[in-house]
Amino acid sequence: MSRTTDRRGGRDDSLRVVIVDDSPFMRGLISDLLTDAGVAVVGEAGDGAEALSVVAETRPDVVTMDVEMPGMGGLEAVERLMAETPTPVLMLSAHTAEGAEVTFEALERGAVDFFSKPGGEVSTGVSRESERLVKAVRSVADADLAAATRDRRERENAGSGSKTTTAGVSTPTASAATVDGPLTVVIGASTGGPNAVERVMSALPMADCRVVIVQHMPEAFTSRFADRLNEASAYDVREASDGARIGSGEALVANGGSHTRIDSYRSGRLRVKLEEDDSQSVTPAVDVTMRSAAEVVDGPLVGVVLTGMGADASEGIRAMADAGARTIAQSEDTCVIYGMPKRAVETGSIDEVHDLDDVAGAIVGGVA
Incomplete structure (x- = not known):
């Protein structure tokens, strides 16, 4: 049954959350974890239909939504x-390949971000990740909801794209002729990034260009993310593996379980190495990939920082700029979370700031 509560204990400035999960145990566990962190749980629901009613009544700042529920599931509930x-x-979401597929669909329907539950649908494993859960809830609360849902609205208006066309985006007129030699591109993103990266890659014209994408995402999700980008863009996209090489017209998505370092660059082809580094605050880290690109790549180089929370990419983009790379940040107005681009701009190392729809053209020099 649904219920509305107020556990703020007089903390009127507290973040207000509704929890939606068909398991009473999981609702109680998540509620306790959030409450202990000073987050106000103002409502709970056991399925999507109940969630609609509770949210309309309590008007929370954030909804945590389980995917698999009886009756109205999470996907339909998000859309409604x-x-x-x-x-x-x-x-x-479940930390599985199947969970990844459903999660990406939820993001397309308007969800801002996801939290992968360790240990399965009903598990105390969430307790071990309480800090990460609270951080995710707080970051979602700061999201620009209009930016998060824009892709879905435009897809509905424009229809779906294909491998060589762009859905809802004006394709840039740039071509390989605008690039002086093989171009290496490193793109970094976090919250709001899956849709933003897909939008950029789907609009990026085929050129003498190879792309490395670092999206903050668990290991079980990055392979499917690469598949989606492969389907949406003109580039051949795959998940990074140790020793993988890419050339013109190809792209790699950093593996979610490790950091992707550019290890060598010869004859226009990149070779990457996967490595562990516990000193990084996130895995995979954009900083690791960008710093290695600055050290290794001796041809034309572009660094791109898209929507996301935190400071990852600020050190990397500075290293790329110092190495002579051209650097681009997504504009605040089009970011779901203006965190990573903001920190990158604050370094003084960003050459250009562009709205999301202009980033692809800017990468290959098609935007003035």
Whole structure:
């Protein structure tokens, strides 16, 4: 049954959250973890239909939404919420390939971000990740919901794209002729990034160019993310593996379980190495990939920082700029979370700031 509560204990400035999960145990566990962190749980629901009612009544700052539920599941509930009571949603997804597929669909329907539940749908494993869960809830609360749902609205208006066309985006007129020699591109993103990266890659014209993408995402999700980018863009995209090489017209997505370092660059082809580095605050880290690109690549180089929370990429983009790379940040107005681009701009190392739809053209020099 759904219920509305107020556990703020007089903390009127506290973040307000509704928890949606068909398991009473998981609702209680998540509620306790958030409450202990000073987050106000103002409502709970056991399925999507109940969630719509509770959200309309309590008007929370964030909804945590389970995917698999009886009756109205998480996907339909997200879509209905965006239409009826737009609210930032954090999906709670199984840490599996199947969970990844459903999660990406939820992001397309308007969810802002996701939290992969360790140990399965019903598990105390979430307790071990309480800090990460609270951080995710707080970041989603700061999201620009209009930016998060824009892709879905434009897809509905424009229809879906294909391998060589762009969905809802004006394709840049840039071509290989605008690039003086083989171009290496490193793109970094976090919260809001899956849709933003797909938008950039789907609009990026085929050129003498190879791309490395670092998206903050668990290991079980990056392979499917690469598949989606492969389907959406003109580039051949795959998940990075140790020793993988890419040339013109190819792209790699950093593996979620490790850091992707550019190890060598010969005859226009990149070779990457996967490595562990516990000193990094996130895995995979954009900083690691960007710093290695600055050290290794001796041809034309572009660094791109898209929407995301935190400071990852600020050190890397500075290293790339110092190495002579051209550097681009996504504009605040089009970011779901203006964290990573903001920190990158604050370094003084960003050459250009562009709205999301102009980033692809800017990469290959097609935007003035």
